[in-house]
Amino acid sequence: MSLLVVGSIAFDTIQTPRGRAERVLGGSASYFSVVASHFTSPRLVGVVGEDFPEEHIATFKKHNIPLEGLERKPGNTFFWEGEYHADLNSRTTKAIQLGVFEHFTPVLPASYRDSKYVFLANSSPETQAGVLDQMDNPELVVADTMDFWIQSQKDALLKLLPRLDGLMLNDSEAMLLSGETNLVRAGHAVRAMGPKFVILKKGEHGAMLFSDDGVFVVPAYPTAKVEDPTGAGDSFAGGIMACLAVDGTHLHGRLRRAMAYGTVVASLTVEDFGLSRLINTSRAEIDHRLQAYREMLSF
Amino acid sequence: MSLLVVGSIAFDTIQTPRGRAERVLGGSASYFSVVASHFTSPRLVGVVGEDFPEEHIATFKKHNIPLEGLERKPGNTFFWEGEYHADLNSRTTKAIQLGVFEHFTPVLPASYRDSKYVFLANSSPETQAGVLDQMDNPELVVADTMDFWIQSQKDALLKLLPRLDGLMLNDSEAMLLSGETNLVRAGHAVRAMGPKFVILKKGEHGAMLFSDDGVFVVPAYPTAKVEDPTGAGDSFAGGIMACLAVDGTHLHGRLRRAMAYGTVVASLTVEDFGLSRLINTSRAEIDHRLQAYREMLSF
Numbered sequence: 001m002s003l004l005v006v007g008s009i010a011f012d013t014i015q016t017p018r019g020r021a022e023r024v025l026g027g028s029a030s031y032f033s034v035v036a037s038h039f040t041s042p043r044l045v046g047v048v049g050e051d052f053p054e055e056h057i058a059t060f061k062k063h064n065i066p067l068e069g070l071e072r073k074p075g076n077t078f079f080w081e082g083e084y085h086a087d088l089n090s091r092t093t094k095a096i097q098l099g100v101f102e103h104f105t106p107v108l109p110a111s112y113r114d115s116k117y118v119f120l121a122n123s124s125p126e127t128q129a130g131v132l133d134q135m136d137n138p139e140l141v142v143a144d145t146m147d148f149w150i151q152s153q154k155d156a157l158l159k160l161l162p163r164l165d166g167l168m169l170n171d172s173e174a175m176l177l178s179g180e181t182n183l184v185r186a187g188h189a190v191r192a193m194g195p196k197f198v199i200l201k202k203g204e205h206g207a208m209l210f211s212d213d214g215v216f217v218v219p220a221y222p223t224a225k226v227e228d229p230t231g232a233g234d235s236f237a238g239g240i241m242a243c244l245a246v247d248g249t250h251l252h253g254r255l256r257r258a259m260a261y262g263t264v265v266a267s268l269t270v271e272d273f274g275l276s277r278l279i280n281t282s283r284a285e286i287d288h289r290l291q292a293y294r295e296m297l298s299f
Numbered sequence: 300m301s302l303l304v305v306g307s308i309a310f311d312t313i314q315t316p317r318g319r320a321e322r323v324l325g326g327s328a329s330y331f332s333v334v335a336s337h338f339t340s341p342r343l344v345g346v347v348g349e350d351f352p353e354e355h356i357a358t359f360k361k362h363n364i365p366l367e368g369l370e371r372k373p374g375n376t377f378f379w380e381g382e383y384h385a386d387l388n389s390r391t392t393k394a395i396q397l398g399v400f401e402h403f404t405p406v407l408p409a410s411y412r413d414s415k416y417v418f419l420a421n422s423s424p425e426t427q428a429g430v431l432d433q434m435d436n437p438e439l440v441v442a443d444t445m446d447f448w449i450q451s452q453k454d455a456l457l458k459l460l461p462r463l464d465g466l467m468l469n470d471s472e473a474m475l476l477s478g479e480t481n482l483v484r485a486g487h488a489v490r491a492m493g494p495k496f497v498i499l500k501k502g503e504h505g506a507m508l509f510s511d512d513g514v515f516v517v518p519a520y521p522t523a524k525v526e527d528p529t530g531a532g533d534s535f536a537g538g539i540m541a542c543l544a545v546d547g548t549h550l551h552g553r554l555r556r557a558m559a560y561g562t563v564v565a566s567l568t569v570e571d572f573g574l575s576r577l578i579n580t581s582r583a584e585i586d587h588r589l590q591a592y593r594e595m596l597s598f
Contacts, residue, residue, distance in 0.1 A: 017480070087480050181316070181386050183503070184523040204482065205504035206518055216595055219505055219516035224483040256598035296515055297596045299555035 001139070002043060002114065003245040005032045006106050006131050007121025007234070009046040009070075013081040013095075014273060016088065018227045024274035025056045027078060028121035028144070031231035034275055035238030035265045037063035038283045039246050042238075043112050045069035045131075049077040049100045059279065068109045073100040088229055089203060108134045117245040119237055122146050125156040132163055140244060142166035144237060150177050162194030168237055171202045183208065184215060197255065199240070201233055209259055218259050221267035221293050228273040232266040235278065239265035239286075264289045300438065301342065301413065302544040304331045305405050305430050306420025306533070308345040308369075312380040312394075313572060315387065317526045323573035324355045326377060327420035327443070330530035333574055334537030334564045336362035337582045338545050341537075342411050344368035344430075348376040348399045358578065367408045372399040387528055388502055407433045416544040418536055421445050424455040431462055439543060441465035443536060449476050461493030467536055470501045482507065483514060496554065498539070500532055508558055517558050520566035520592050527572040531565040534577065538564035538585075563588045 005028075012026030029046040036042035041064045048070065060067060076099035084091045106127065113136045120128040120143035128143050135141075143164050149157055150173060157177075161167060167190065171183055178189035183200060187210040191198045197211035204226075206219040239262035240255075247254050264286060271277045304327075311325030328345040335341035340363045347369065359366060375398035383390045405426065412435045419427040419442035427442050434440075442463050448456055449472060456476075460466060466489065470482055477488035482499060486509040490497045496510035503525075505518040538561035539554075546553050563585060570576045 182523060182525055184521045188523065202504065205501065206516075208521060214595070215521045217505075217518040217521050218596075219518045222483045222507060222514045222516050224481060224487065226481055260598045294598070296513070297517075299559045299593070 001116040001245045003036055003040055003117040003119075003241055004043040004045065004108075004112055004115035005029050005036070005119045005121060005238075005241075006045040006108075006128075007032060007119075007123065008078055008101055009048050009052075010078040010080055010101075012230060012274060013079075014228055014230050015083040015094075016228050016273075017084065017086055019273065021228065021273035023079070024276075025059060026080065026230060026274060028231075028234040030275060031234035031269065031278070032119060032121060032238035032241070033060070033065045034063055034278045035235045035269075036242035036245075037065055038265075038278075038281065038286055039239075039242035041066065042242065043069060043115055045071075045106050045108060045112065047071040047073055047100050047104045047106075049073060049075045052077045059275070063279075069112060071104075071107075075100040077101075082230070084229065088226055091229075106131050116140070117241055118142070119241045120144065121234060121237070122149075125149055125153050125160040129156070129160050129163070132160075140165045142168060142237070142241060144168045144233070145173065146170070147173050147176055158193060164195040166197045166199060167195040168199045168201060168233075170233075171200050174198070174200050187215070199259070201236065203229070203232070206263065207236070207259060209255055211255060213255070216256055216259070218263050219297075221263050221289065222296075223267045223271055225271045227271060229270050230274065231278075232269050235269040236262040236266040239263070260290060260293060261286070264293055300415040300544045302335055302339055302416040302418070302540060303342040303344065303407075303411055303414035304328050304335070304418045304420060304537075304540075305344040305407075305427075306331060306418075306422065307377055307400055308347050308351075309377040309379050309400075311529060311573060312378075313527055313529050314382040314393075315527050315572075316383065316385055318572065320527065320572035322378075323575075324358060325379065325529060325573055327530075327533040329574060330533035330568065330577070331418060331420060331537035331540075332359070332364045333362055333577045334534045334568075335541035335544075336364055337564075337577075337580065337585055338538075338541035340365065341541065342368060342414055344370075344405050344407060344411065346370040346372055346399050346403045346405075348372060348374045351376045358574070362578075368411055370403075370406075374399040376400075381529070383528065387525055390528075405430050415439070416540055417441070418540045419443065420533060420536070421448075424448055424452050424459045428455070428459050428462070431459075439464045441467060441536070441540060443467045443532070444472065445469070446472050446475055457492060463494040465496045465498060466494040467498045467500060467532075469532075470499050473497070473499050486514070498558070500535065502528070502531070505562065506535070506558060508554055510554060512554070515555050515558070517555075517562050518596075520562050520588065521595075522566045522570055524570045526570060528569050529573065530577075531568050534568040535561040535565040538562070559589060559592060560585070563592055
């Protein structure tokens, strides 16, 4: 089934206790689509500036990511610089230059409007709603959001939620949105706001799924080699959505397997800087780690 | 197989955002042994003061916990008062009166020296070593420890570790002991200090096991009803050790199942104040939740 992602494409400068990467390819749509490319050919919608090099275009091409939805505009590509703290769980944004992303209003190529699986990466709820308005008849729409939108555009977000099949957000964001301090209650409360299912991301502690099927929990895959956590959440989303799009059967039950795939690709992402580890992995390696993860969870 | 626990018996006054309990039965050995009583008849070694009421003795008796190792001494029973913060993940100790526990040097009844499964609940490494010195030929010895001993008696702890089969400690304590900030590295590093396996407790995020068998992760059972986290760690230990003692086969592989049991009983513990929920549960309910947990983790 066709899979569409709308999100950011960026240059990231990343400092972690393990090293530094300068102006590497980043952004939610980049992580999502490179992960998804190991399962299917994802449709990418995003914007870059005049400074976006051929080298990164080549990376997308190499991963069978069609470029019809990649808009190039006058100005600079979105730039982010961040530094992770010693525990790798928190980070400080050192610089942010929105560039062409600042006034980006995604317009879907006509041929993308029939996409069946849609991931609305983190952006304003109004922008996310604007993408949905352009869709013909999607089967499964999942959005990511963050504390900034919960605080600044809560009304727009609450209007969007009933239009979603799934919402992904961090544990702290679910507590902020719901006012609950217990994660299980928070997940149920967010789900009551409209989305059919809710995925709470807990970083190195894994994730929780709230659906008709009850509560499902996945621990993170325990990798000893965490170089750079950037993109783990978007990789997780890419693994989930690609797995769902490829499986193509009824949702019920598939979400667990999809979350396991998401967990496994996120663990690969953090093992090297930027997209490096994802670019150098294969579906065979992903499936091999999935099997190790499955064995790890059985008792 | 015979199961022995040496630890504290206490009165706890507990304040949480969900309520308050005054001078209820608590202490590591109480939680451990009541949990274990749902699987086997655990041998308890601990000390209480003159103020320890018949009512609590009756609770132990009702749970088939023999009282031969329960010492009664002049003075007061260990008293602890604590208040949990809004997120229930951290707490402040408001009062602590060690009472008869202050100078407690456990002396095992002669008939307990042949115990095969031994849990040394949190106390000084010297006290824990002193118990081991009294054992004939235990099959499996697991100890708990805490930051206080890592900071104040590290040498004694390092001497104890190679005598242990397993060590249980919190994630932050494993990082403190090993100097590693990545949990997976920390677990491996602590294991390299001597114990055959290491269990890292992550509270509401579950636990990790490091053994010959590799790394195994369990998420916490996602209960929506967290009233009082006190005793969750000792209940977890009780479930693990009782499961191992009852299974009585080779260790390899059994630890995963034991950790699942530990997880499930810990989730019961937190659902009511003090020992209430544990006293009112049954092996059937525990097994029922284990099954739900198993289904939750399958994909």
